[in-house]
Amino acid sequence: xxxxxxxxxxxxxxxxxxxxxxxxxxxxxxxxxxxxxxxxxxxxxxxxxxxxxxxxxxxxxxxxxxxxxxxxxxxxxxxxxxxxxxxxxxxxxxxxxxxxxxxxxxxxxxxxxxxxxxxxxxxxxxxxxxxxxxxxxxxxxxxxxxxxxxxxxx
Amino acid sequence: xxxxxxxxxxxxxxxxxxxxxxxxxxxxxxxxxxxxxxxxxxxxxxxxxxxxxxxxxxxxxxxxxxxxxxxxxxxxxxxxxxxxxxxxxxxxxxxxxxxxxxxxxxxxxxxxxxxxxxxxxxxxxxxxxxxxxxxxxxxxxxxxxxxxxxxxxxxxxxxxxxxxxxxxxxxxxxxxxxxxxxxxxxxxxxxxxxxxxxxxxxxxxxxxxxxxxxxxxxxxxxxxxxxxxxxxxxxxxxxxxxxxxxxxxxxxxxxxxxxxxxxxxxxxxxxxxxxxxxxxxxxxxxxxxxxxxxxxxxxxxxxxxxxxxxxxxxxxxxxxxxxxxxxxxxxxxxxxxxxxxxxxxxxxxxxxxxxxxxxxxxxxxxxxxxxxxxxxxxxxxxxxxxxx
Numbered sequence: 254x255x256x257x258x259x260x261x262x263x264x265x266x267x268x269x270x271x272x273x274x275x276x277x278x279x280x281x282x283x284x285x286x287x288x289x290x291x292x293x294x295x296x297x298x299x300x301x302x303x304x305x306x307x308x309x310x311x312x313x314x315x316x317x318x319x320x321x322x323x324x325x326x327x328x329x330x331x332x333x334x335x336x337x338x339x340x341x342x343x344x345x346x347x348x349x350x351x352x353x354x355x356x357x358x359x360x361x362x363x364x365x366x367x368x369x370x371x372x373x374x375x376x377x378x379x380x381x382x383x384x385x386x387x388x389x390x391x392x393x394x395x396x397x398x399x400x401x402x403x404x405x406x407x
Numbered sequence: 408x409x410x411x412x413x414x415x416x417x418x419x420x421x422x423x424x425x426x427x428x429x430x431x432x433x434x435x436x437x438x439x440x441x442x443x444x445x446x447x448x449x450x451x452x453x454x455x456x457x458x459x460x461x462x463x464x465x466x467x468x469x470x471x472x473x474x475x476x477x478x479x480x481x482x483x484x485x486x487x488x489x490x491x492x493x494x495x496x497x498x499x500x501x502x503x504x505x506x507x508x509x510x511x512x513x514x515x516x517x518x519x520x521x522x523x524x525x526x527x528x529x530x531x532x533x534x535x536x537x538x539x540x541x542x543x544x545x546x547x548x549x550x551x552x553x554x555x556x557x558x559x560x561x562x563x564x565x566x567x568x569x570x571x572x573x574x575x576x577x578x579x580x581x582x583x584x585x586x587x588x589x590x591x592x593x594x595x596x597x598x599x600x601x602x603x604x605x606x607x608x609x610x611x612x613x614x615x616x617x618x619x620x621x622x623x624x625x626x627x628x629x630x631x632x633x634x635x636x637x638x639x640x641x642x643x644x645x646x647x648x649x650x651x652x653x654x655x656x657x658x659x660x661x662x663x664x665x666x667x668x669x670x671x672x673x674x675x676x677x678x679x680x681x682x683x684x685x686x687x688x689x690x691x692x693x694x695x696x697x698x699x700x701x702x703x704x705x706x707x708x709x710x711x712x713x714x715x716x717x718x719x720x721x722x723x724x725x726x727x728x729x730x731x732x733x734x735x736x737x738x739x740x741x742x743x744x745x746x747x748x749x750x751x752x753x754x755x756x757x758x759x760x761x762x763x764x765x766x767x768x769x770x771x772x773x774x775x776x777x778x779x780x781x782x783x784x785x786x787x788x789x790x791x792x793x794x795x
Contacts, residue, residue, distance in 0.1 A: 258427060260524075265466060273538070281538075301658075303539060309653040328657070329557035332609040333545040338529035341542045348543055350553055350657050359657030361543045361553075372609060381560030397542055 276306035276315070283320075284399035287389050291356055293317040299357035323387040324406070325353035330364055330379050332372065341398075345369045351385060351403055365402030378405050408677050409507030411795055413634035413641035415627050416445025417753035422622030422741045423591040430465070430521045434623045435477040437746075438517060441625035446637060447513070449479035452627075456486045456501045457517040458494040459745030464520060464530045478517045491534055492693065493649075493780030494518055495624070495748020496787030500647050502628040503789070507644075512630040518750075519623035520743035527619040535782060540656065545608055547695065548616060550656060550782050552608040555698035558662035562713030570610060572716035573697035574601035577614045577739065579725050580694065584736025586765040589750075591620040591741040601697075610698075617695035622743030624750045631795070642756035645773070646680070646790040648673030656782050667706035667779065667786040674788040675708075678773075683708045684723075684730055687790075688771035689758045691751035693778040694737040704732075707775065707788075726768070734758070734766040748778025752789050759793040 292315035294308040328350040347364035385403040418440025462468040502516035528546035584590035604612035650666035694700040701715030710718040724732040755774035
């Protein structure tokens with residue numbers, strides 16, 4: 254056996270205070286009011302969710318705000334079974350790429366409101382193409398968790 | 408592309424859990440091997456490029472201080488590049504451009520990661536902002552699995568067929584790793600093992616997913632004049648391509664993955680490759696996830712869109728197939744992230760110079776190497792050939 258050399262243990266904890274800027278601040282304020290805001294590009298006409306201050310395609314300023322639909326279509330999903338440090342929820346939980354009606358991109362959030370303990374049932378309820386609707390948290394903190402999850406519609 | 412550039416030396420560590428050495432000692436192991444392979448000393452190196460995954464992974468953020476002596480950087484110009492998983496291809500391209508510009512004749516490129524020292528999945532969740540993306544991360548598998556599910560849906564690929572093909576990819580890579588003295592995971596497994604393994608993020612299971620590894624890789628780039636003088640059999644750089652994508656996941660169609668497609672196309676144009684499946688002899692595809700590997704095959708033009716599983720199931724990419732992929736066992740069996748993309752290039756160089764030992768593809772003359780990084784954000788490709 255080769256000798257096991259020593260290791261040193263040290264934990265790094267660092268505080269940050271991130272600036273969200275005007276567009277993301279307004280987006281989160283909107284969530285508090287149970288509204289999902291996107292911004293529309295005057296040049297390419299695309300609506301982006303979450304709202305942002307400049308177009309990723311055209312590099313134009315975005316100042317046209319849109320209160321977008323809270324229903325959409327699931328583009329993709331997965332059921333997370335493995336846990337790791339720093340996860341917001343305990344597995345099992347479902348993630349989805351959601352395309353809200355009338356917008357031009359997908360965004361990522363939880364899929365919920367169904368029994369996630371049985372994979373067979375999950376596969377019956379969640380599929381790419383499934384219609385979903387935002388379910389709001391009673392308690393609002395102007396952050397992404399003001400939307401609790403997106404629930405599959407029957 | 409600038410002036411002609413060759414790879415004249417490569418070095419890898421034995422990858423795996425390497426508590427037996429400090430991080431600088433690990434890095435030096437690869438650098439020393441590359442210098443010996445090229446027949447050079449540190450004095451011959453004119454410039455150094457190095458990178459890891461974002462330095463959060465190391466827990467020591469000035470890696471160029473930590474590795475200063477190990478990468479022979481003292482008294483030399485130094486560059487640091489980090490693009491997550493694609494770091495290995497990014498630093499290689501950096502070394503290539505440096506020599507192709509004519510500003511240096513011999514440049515050392517070093518990639519490394521010592522993942523057993525930290526918490527790999529937790530660190531990976533720090534690559535994204537904590538207010539939009541991080542809350543929904545499930546390590547790397549969450550994002551890559553959703554990409555695979557989207558791909559299956561858009562191309563109407565039956566889940567069972569994709570499952571069968573992913574299991575065969577897992578088996579092929581694990582078998583190949585047994586022939587690679589540097590590989591980390593060396594196990595004998597079956598298709599059934601892959602299909603019944605623990606679910607990480609449905610439908611991705613344990614044997615569909617890469618390990619975390621400690622390891623380093625070093626590659627030495629040289630100008631045509633120096634390469635011809637120093638090296639009996641250099642590997643020539645035939646084409647390089649790299650593309651990035653936007654910030655928010657969900658703005659581009661990852662089932663046809665624009666960055667992977669365009670990076671390969673750019674490299675093929677320079678290398679004069681029109682039919683990659685026929686013209687390439689071997690490919691080292693960055694394959695941390697079996698399902699994702701099939702998307703790469705399609706993006707790289709190895710098969711038509713949506714037909715990845717069919718080509719896999721008929722054995723196209725096995726050691727005896729039409730285009731063997733990852734004879735090294737790939738990222739699926741060895742993943743020191745900051746080194747992984749450079750290992751792909753080193754392996755491709757070994758193949759076209761006939762130095763790949765038990766994993767050699769007979770007579771390989773043209774090889775593709777690749778790496779992917781970030782939240783499906785970056786793709787880099789380098790083509791190497793036996794002839795200038």
